[in-house]
Amino acid sequence: MTREMTGAKMVVQALKDQGVDTVFGYPGGAVLPIYDEIFLQNDIRHILVRHEQGAVHAAEGYARSTGKPGVALVTSGPGATNAVTGLTDALLDSIPIVVLTGQVPTFMIGSDAFQEADTVGITRPCTKHNWLVKDTDSLADTMHEAFHVATSGRPGPVLVDIPKDVQFASGEYSAPKPSTSHYQPVLKGDLEEITELVAAMETAKKPVFYTGGGVINSGTAASQLLRELVDATGFPITSTLMGLGAYPASGKNWLGMLGMHGLYEANLAMHDCDLMINIGARFDDRITGRIDAFSPNSKKAHIDIDPSSINKVIRVDIPIVGDVAHVLEDILKVWKARGRKTDAASVAKWQDQINDWRKVNCLAYTNSEKTIKPQYALQRLEELTKKHDRYITTEVGQHQMWAAQYLGFEDPNRWMTSGGLGTMGYGFPASIGVQMAHPEALVINVAGEASWLMNMQEMGTAAQYRLPVKQFILNNERLGMVRQWQELLHGERYSHSWSEALPDFVKLAEAFGAKGILCSDPADLDDAIMEMINYDGPVIFDCLVEKHENCFPMIPSGKAHNEMLLGEAETQGVIDSKGSVLV
Amino acid sequence: MSALHIKQGATRHSAYNLRPTFSDVQERHTIAVLVENEPGVLARVIGLFSGRGYNIESLTVAEVDHTGHLSRITIVTTGTPQVIEQIKAQLGRIVSVRDVHDLTVEGSSVERELAIIKVVGAGDKRVEALRLADIFRASVVDSTLNSFIFEITGAPDKIDAFADLMRPLGLVEIARTGVAALLRGD
Numbered sequence: 001m002t003r004e005m006t007g008a009k010m011v012v013q014a015l016k017d018q019g020v021d022t023v024f025g026y027p028g029g030a031v032l033p034i035y036d037e038i039f040l041q042n043d044i045r046h047i048l049v050r051h052e053q054g055a056v057h058a059a060e061g062y063a064r065s066t067g068k069p070g071v072a073l074v075t076s077g078p079g080a081t082n083a084v085t086g087l088t089d090a091l092l093d094s095i096p097i098v099v100l101t102g103q104v105p106t107f108m109i110g111s112d113a114f115q116e117a118d119t120v121g122i123t124r125p126c127t128k129h130n131w132l133v134k135d136t137d138s139l140a141d142t143m144h145e146a147f148h149v150a151t152s153g154r155p156g157p158v159l160v161d162i163p164k165d166v167q168f169a170s171g172e173y174s175a176p177k178p179s180t181s182h183y184q185p186v187l188k189g190d191l192e193e194i195t196e197l198v199a200a201m202e203t204a205k206k207p208v209f210y211t212g213g214g215v216i217n218s219g220t221a222a223s224q225l226l227r228e229l230v231d232a233t234g235f236p237i238t239s240t241l242m243g244l245g246a247y248p249a250s251g252k253n254w255l256g257m258l259g260m261h262g263l264y265e266a267n268l269a270m271h272d273c274d275l276m277i278n279i280g281a282r283f284d285d286r287i288t289g290r291i292d293a294f295s296p297n298s299k300k301a302h303i304d305i306d307p308s309s310i311n312k313v314i315r316v317d318i319p320i321v322g323d324v325a326h327v328l329e330d331i332l333k334v335w336k337a338r339g340r341k342t343d344a345a346s347v348a349k350w351q352d353q354i355n356d357w358r359k360v361n362c363l364a365y366t367n368s369e370k371t372i373k374p375q376y377a378l379q380r381l382e383e384l385t386k387k388h389d390r391y392i393t394t395e396v397g398q399h400q401m402w403a404a405q406y407l408g409f410e411d412p413n414r415w416m417t418s419g420g421l422g423t424m425g426y427g428f429p430a431s432i433g434v435q436m437a438h439p440e441a442l443v444i445n446v447a448g449e450a451s452w453l454m455n456m457q458e459m460g461t462a463a464q465y466r467l468p469v470k471q472f473i474l475n476n477e478r479l480g481m482v483r484q485w486q487e488l489l490h491g492e493r494y495s496h497s498w499s500e501a502l503p504d505f506v507k508l509a510e511a512f513g514a515k516g517i518l519c520s521d522p523a524d525l526d527d528a529i530m531e532m533i534n535y536d537g538p539v540i541f542d543c544l545v546e547k548h549e550n551c552f553p554m555i556p557s558g559k560a561h562n563e564m565l566l567g568e569a570e571t572q573g574v575i576d577s578k579g580s581v582l583v
Numbered sequence: 584m585s586a587l588h589i590k591q592g593a594t595r596h597s598a599y600n601l602r603p604t605f606s607d608v609q610e611r612h613t614i615a616v617l618v619e620n621e622p623g624v625l626a627r628v629i630g631l632f633s634g635r636g637y638n639i640e641s642l643t644v645a646e647v648d649h650t651g652h653l654s655r656i657t658i659v660t661t662g663t664p665q666v667i668e669q670i671k672a673q674l675g676r677i678v679s680v681r682d683v684h685d686l687t688v689e690g691s692s693v694e695r696e697l698a699i700i701k702v703v704g705a706g707d708k709r710v711e712a713l714r715l716a717d718i719f720r721a722s723v724v725d726s727t728l729n730s731f732i733f734e735i736t737g738a739p740d741k742i743d744a745f746a747d748l749m750r751p752l753g754l755v756e757i758a759r760t761g762v763a764a765l766l767r768g769d
Contacts, residue, residue, distance in 0.1 A: 120623060121623075121626070124623065124626060124627060124630055125630055125634050128678065129678040129679075132622065132623075149678055153676075154676075182619070182681060183678050306676060307672045307675060307676070308669065308672035308673050308675070308676050310672070311665065311668060311669075312669055312672075315665075
């Protein structure tokens, strides 16, 4: 069934038909007809951000905390170019978002018109796919296809560029129908490969599950199936930064996060295992360390919906292309049908070995009664908030790694962090997106002061919509991770890695009509955190922490998993010239 | 014909498992990519190669199915086996790409390229150019009193050889189409 309407109305209608309830955006000349249609309806909430980058990160936060695609709406030219960082962030972390951009009218494209940019050209390498819609009749189908592409297969950002004359003109609107698109990624894994993996699981003496964001992206069923498989086999499990929460941090087989700042026991288990089962992770360089020393004696299986992830970095023995939930379901079926076998005696010995590694207590740190250690701040935050309906976002840097180490995630979709791109400025707008999706929940952005300042204009958004997002800033007056690398790699020459001329965060909060809390004494910390939790409105929590704390454990650049640094004493001259060119 | 359908799952039967380990040997592959002929599709393919640092030795593109709006892009590229596999997988995940065929591994194929070559000269050199053109089955498509334009079709090696011979005889300009290729048999 088709109906005649303007392009602008089609956009809003298509959003409704796709189940969208929230759009993050910023108006401008080239999207005014769409904003007019938004004004005339009440089904879709529009959240006015203060910068287009904020709109895209907010859409990401919304998407990651709900499993539904996030939507952002921005104008042409600078609106579109400001969205590029968010698009790239979503591409690297495989987050389904649909970004709508206005464009100058079709007859002016190519004339260097006011606020014209080659948006599809600029965003081609940072979207999963993009479209320039040149006639109104194809707008509805393109909108529906955009949602299909964003959410099918490996999710990702898409962009639809809509010239202003296409928004004004009338055309035929068609409702979404079962996709006839040629883009139909395969969901089921190959049964032969799955059987080979099950056979390897039956005889493995030192197995480990290595899981990633793909488990979260596959949906909550995937996390359930993962828990069933882990608990039934008794195999230990670790996860990347992106996959935290798919298996509960309180689970008995949980090793903690792996990778550059991962836990000792997780990285050593990866290095020494004889069977590595990668589920929805991509052998990122933060995970593997030195490639030629990566888990040298293991058979490796890799489950991924994107064929290009397989053998990209690490050659695997058992490649399984498919959706995590579908493949896990088949693994469980086959494993049960073959008699639920594991080499339980060997796996128990392996667990003993892992328990010995656990005794190293790699997250231990020297606490202080005078200054707040960032690790201590996060431990207290965890203790005081873990029973809440809690969502955590982060910025990028030391605080992000400490948050991953010291906070426990029991469920998927509760942890939103910029993993692949490492975007400073992600966490605050993301927390706004999360809070919009979960108005009653406790949403905390664990931040560093430098990252937080990158998108601090979103205080206006938080204040306008009375979003009670808690900005928990670990303020060390430094770009902590940069400072750490300069200490380890650049002869302690701290080139431009301190935050000078910082604002008074309490006054800043008050200037936006929000609450500011300053805390510098460990003895006051619990009360201050409780005050933050109990305040019904946005809070900036300025937590003054130790300025020179380094983040450990750490696998230095160019080193293997079993060459971890556990603390300050081991850091002298550990990174050679070959390692120092890596980032 | 054993088409390599990368999108349909990496099994032991796929090219992923053709080689036991990563090798450093540079291989030359001819890859045929069937794409939906929509604006920007060539930029997507080329952008993939430049963005990820892959080589393009030659590239040809034209619409081959006017009703289905499908274009065929033939790319000659070099890389280690791992890089070649990545190129194919990365091509396969472009949304407007329908199919990817590695003609180098899927069986023997026919590769053809067309070149037009302008040779300027007089006297013996002009006669020699005509004689060699005849041997290479190049045809004269334009002539003035002191120049020829030859058209030659063949495998890229043959065109290279012909151009090398023409150089001392007065080759001043050459235009090549790049390789078009098809698998042999049915």
